[in-house]
Amino acid sequence: MAQTYKKQDILNVLKGATFLGAGGGGSFIYGKRLLDKLEELQYDIQFELLSLDEMEDTKHAGMVAALGQPTAIDPTSLSEDLPAAFTALKIACQADGNDLAYLYSGEMGGFNTMVPIFLSIVSDKDPAKRIPVLDVDANGRAVPELGTCLASARGIEPSPLGMAGHKSGQAQYRYISWPEDATAAEAMARKLGGGWYDLIGFSTWAMSKNELQSNAGVNYISYARRIGEALGNTQMPLFDALHSVIPQLKELFNGTIEEIRSDGGGGFDRGMVIIKDRAGGNDRIAIRFQNESLYVGKFENDEITEVYLTVPELTSLVDADTREPLTNDNTQDIRVGQNVTVFLSPAHYYWWDGKEAYSCFRHVLDDAGYTGEFVRYSPFFEGNKGKTSPMRLQLAFVSEDASLEDQLLQYLRQNIYSTADYNEELVAQAFYDPDAPTTGDPTVTEKDIVINSSRMLPLAAQRYADANCSAPWAGHFISRIGDDKTLRAIREASSRPSFDAFEPAMLLSLGLADRIGVLTWPETMVPLLVRKIASAGLSERIVSVRAVADEGIGLKQALVLAAKQIIDDENVQAIIIGRSFWGKNEDYTLAEQVYQALQADPQYAVPVLDPNKTAIRWLEMCIHMGYFHSRHTYLTPPAKNV
Numbered sequence: 001m002a003q004t005y006k007k008q009d010i011l012n013v014l015k016g017a018t019f020l021g022a023g024g025g026g027s028f029i030y031g032k033r034l035l036d037k038l039e040e041l042q043y044d045i046q047f048e049l050l051s052l053d054e055m056e057d058t059k060h061a062g063m064v065a066a067l068g069q070p071t072a073i074d075p076t077s078l079s080e081d082l083p084a085a086f087t088a089l090k091i092a093c094q095a096d097g098n099d100l101a102y103l104y105s106g107e108m109g110g111f112n113t114m115v116p117i118f119l120s121i122v123s124d125k126d127p128a129k130r131i132p133v134l135d136v137d138a139n140g141r142a143v144p145e146l147g148t149c150l151a152s153a154r155g156i157e158p159s160p161l162g163m164a165g166h167k168s169g170q171a172q173y174r175y176i177s178w179p180e181d182a183t184a185a186e187a188m189a190r191k192l193g194g195g196w197y198d199l200i201g202f203s204t205w206a207m208s209k210n211e212l213q214s215n216a217g218v219n220y221i222s223y224a225r226r227i228g229e230a231l232g233n234t235q236m237p238l239f240d241a242l243h244s245v246i247p248q249l250k251e252l253f254n255g256t257i258e259e260i261r262s263d264g265g266g267g268f269d270r271g272m273v274i275i276k277d278r279a280g281g282n283d284r285i286a287i288r289f290q291n292e293s294l295y296v297g298k299f300e301n302d303e304i305t306e307v308y309l310t311v312p313e314l315t316s317l318v319d320a321d322t323r324e325p326l327t328n329d330n331t332q333d334i335r336v337g338q339n340v341t342v343f344l345s346p347a348h349y350y351w352w353d354g355k356e357a358y359s360c361f362r363h364v365l366d367d368a369g370y371t372g373e374f375v376r377y378s379p380f381f382e383g384n385k386g387k388t389s390p391m392r393l394q395l396a397f398v399s400e401d402a403s404l405e406d407q408l409l410q411y412l413r414q415n416i417y418s419t420a421d422y423n424e425e426l427v428a429q430a431f432y433d434p435d436a437p438t439t440g441d442p443t444v445t446e447k448d449i450v451i452n453s454s455r456m457l458p459l460a461a462q463r464y465a466d467a468n469c470s471a472p473w474a475g476h477f478i479s480r481i482g483d484d485k486t487l488r489a490i491r492e493a494s495s496r497p498s499f500d501a502f503e504p505a506m507l508l509s510l511g512l513a514d515r516i517g518v519l520t521w522p523e524t525m526v527p528l529l530v531r532k533i534a535s536a537g538l539s540e541r542i543v544s545v546r547a548v549a550d551e552g553i554g555l556k557q558a559l560v561l562a563a564k565q566i567i568d569d570e571n572v573q574a575i576i577i578g579r580s581f582w583g584k585n586e587d588y589t590l591a592e593q594v595y596q597a598l599q600a601d602p603q604y605a606v607p608v609l610d611p612n613k614t615a616i617r618w619l620e621m622c623i624h625m626g627y628f629h630s631r632h633t634y635l636t637p638p639a640k641n642v
Contacts, residue, residue, distance in 0.1 A: 002054060002132075005225075007045045010035060010117060012228030017105075017113035017137075018325035019227050019242075019343075020220070022314040024292030025109010025142030026066070027332040028325060034111070034118045037079065047120040048132045050102070052209060052218050055134060060098045060206045062089050063138050064116050065106030067146075067189050067202050081164045081201035082119045086131075088162025088176045089203040096160065100206055104136040105221060107143055110327065113224065115201075133221070138205065140217030140348030140600070141314055144290045144364055146189070147182040150350055151205050153357035154215050158185045158204040163192060165200035217348045223602045231323050238323055238341060246345050247607070248377070248599065252296070252308065253285050253342040254278050254320065260330045269329060270368075274299055278320075278339060285342065287315060289328040294361075294368050295375070296342065307370065311361045312347040313377045346377040349600035475619045477501070481525070481580050481611065484532065491634040497622040498629065501580035501611035502532065504618035506542065512607045513573035516542045517566040519559055520578030523547040529578050544570045545578065556590060560597045564604050574607045581612065588612065 005013070014031040038045055055061065064086055066078060086103070093100040103116040116133050123131045139150045146158055163175045175192065179185040189202055212218070223245075230241040243249045255275035262271040270290050277283040285308075286299035293315040297307040309315055317326040320339040327333045334340075351358045358374055365371070476498035478487050490498045509516045518529055526547050533542045548555070548562045559577070566572045577591040587593075591610035598604045622628070 001051065003049045003222075004046055004127075005049050005117075007035070009225055010045065010047075010114075012232065013117070013221060013225045014110045014114055014228065015231050015325055016224030016227030016229075017108045018110035018327065019231065019316045019318070020140065020224055020314065021107070021109035021112075021142035021325075021327065022293050022311075022316050023142070023287070023289050023326075023328040024144065025107050025113065025327065026111020027327045027329050028110030029332045030111035031109075031114035034078070034114050038118065038121055041079070041122075043121050043125065044127050045121065046127050047117055047130060048127075049135050049221055050132045051135050052212060055102060055209045055212075057209055058099065059101040060093060060208055061102035061104050061134055061136070061212065062086060062093070062100050062203050062206045063104050063106040064119055064201065064203045065112050066115055067200055078115070078118065078201055079122055081166065082115060082203075083122060084164035084174050085162045085201035085203040086119060088164060088174050089160060089206060090162075092160035092162060092176050092178070093206050098206060101131075102134050103131050104134040104212070104216070105138065106205075107139045107141065107149075108137055108220065108224065109142045110325070112142065113137070113221070134212070135219050135221045136212055137217040137220035137224075140220055140350075141312060142292045144292050145182075146186040148360045148364060149182065149205075150217075150348070150357055151207070151215050152182040153360040154350065154355050156205065156207070156211065156215055157181050160206070161185050161189075161202065161204045163189060163200055163202045165192070215350065217350075217600065219602045226602075231318070231325060234323070238318065238320070242343065247605065248346050250344040250377075251341060252315075252344050253283075255285070255340060255342070257334060257336050257338045257340060258284070260334060260336060262330060271328070271330075273317075273328060273334060275340060275342065287317075287328070287342070288368050288370065290364060290368060291328065293317075293328065294365060295370055296344075304370075307372060307375050309344050309377060310365060310370070310375045312351040312358050313375070314343075314345045314347055316343045316345065317341075318343065344377060346596060346599065349597045352376065352596065475499075475623055477615055477619060479580050481529070481578065484535075488634065491629045497619055497627065499615050499618055501615045502529065502576070502578060503536075503615075505576045505609040505611045505614040506533065506536065506538065508614055508618070509574045509576055509607070509609055510538070510541060512609075514541065515570065515572050516574045516576060517563075517570055517572035518542060518545040518576045518578040519548050519562050519566065520545065521548045521555070525578060542576075544572060555587070556593050556597075559590060559594045563594055563598060563606075563608070567604055567606060572606070574609065576609045577611055579611070 011032070014028050014035075017025065018028045018031075035045065064082055066082075086100075090100040103120055105113050105116050107113070120130045120133050123129075143149050146152060149158070152158065157179070159178045159180070161177045161179055163177075164173065166173055173192070177185070177188060179188060185204070189200060192200060207215070226245045227242065230236075230245045231238075233241045236244070239249070239251050253275060255278045257273060258276040259274040260271060261274070262269070273287045273289065275285050275287070284299040285296060286304050287293045287296045288304065292311065295304070295307050295310040296315045297304040297309075299305070317328075317334070318324065318341050319326055320341045326340065361374075475496050476490050478490060478498065478500040481500055481502040487498065487500050487503075506516075518533075520526065520529060526545050529545050533539055533545070544566055546562060546566055548558050550558050553561075563575050566575070575594075577594070581588050581590065591608055591613075595608035598606060598608060
């Protein structure tokens, strides 16, 4: 639904956009300068923000931006050049048979997100007649070049292209072109812009509703507003306030800027920010930037020795004293001696899907001196806070296929325990009995399962002894979701904490949301999970269990679509993936992929619980806190000769 954004809303958008700009996109100061210019010209400071759903199917929207070196920004000239650039694109679209009727943001940033807002307001003195702005950003972050724009990386070229600019006291120059690709467009714009103080207005990527939905960041303007509001919420600690809006936010480093190395030129602000530990320690990190923060890592011996994160993921700076978001502009934002907090967060999901749009940053990283692999955001990244102490955790993996042991251990090390400390101490072994009674056999009693488990557990213990494990056998992870007979049997046969892959996710979800949904496959899993939920007395909280069918679109996409549907239909506020994924050739990262996809659209940004990770973390908690299953509930069976 259309919303009217006024001055305070706009200021919050610009602050949030500066944060999401990840060092680039122009300073909040420059964006506010444009806002001040509008007040000086006595414009009514407001614009209409439309959801993408409100866009007419037959019309197109164009992005507008300012191209060039942020330190060269002249807001006065843009009041003439931006409308002219958009008009040029509109003329070009008409020639192609398209009606250009909407604006959207070209990139996140304190300045560049202000550009379409600025243009909307100056388009007419009457707010009712202004060009509407869509709740869409082209990239969900700032980008250093046209070739690193999400649309270009996903195969949509910036053609046609409208540009306009001028020097003070000289006639305006307008240009329309149909460049063959982003490289040609970039070269043309920067060559022309060089004659206009390194800054011009340009407009391109005229796209339909469907094209925007598939290739841009939907709901990112309202998302930026909420981040800006969080930054201004001094009633909450900075991290808590931001984390309430950005669920995957990580606080990497609290420090003081020690040095800023700059080598600007060619239309970019280039350099490195070196930050030392504010608490007085010897730890340092450094951020390498080209307008935007390209990568961040540990800084020692005058170089970055360990990279924590690279583009397109977001490395964001905030002034720790004022809570103002910062860019890498050392003329306006950052300064030596400034206390800052460095935050990490994931980029829009479209950067990482099957089209591998992230690869467009390869040459930018190479030019900056980094030739290593892209480093993607991980929710378990610990950064400079130090290596977590060794878990010394042994997991007995209850499965019907012992060949999956190595697969389990690899999964744990890559996706849960990512530090080197864990690699030597974490052991996972499957224990199973090929002659065990089948739990799905209605003739099998719970007593049969208990007896069998009593036989299996000593065998598993012997295997650990044979492996010369340095840590005690700590707990059991039962991979088969819904196998309550085996789960109860294991709990009765052993005092060690034991969980399957569904129960911890089910319990954790209760603390995250009031209404929970479950997505599973195949259809036969549904009644099993419904019974498990009912037996736990949670049917009023876990309101829906749905089976997902691939139907030729891929399981990941099917899960994403089903997740959005269950959110819309049942007002679900958290989702559990009701399957453990254990089997050959299975994708163990599906839950994370679905979560990332939903986070790309704030309307659907709900928790998605990975049953494997949740179960093992739950086990870990019980082990560290010394909890065990009640022996008044799970009675230890008497010894039997079996």
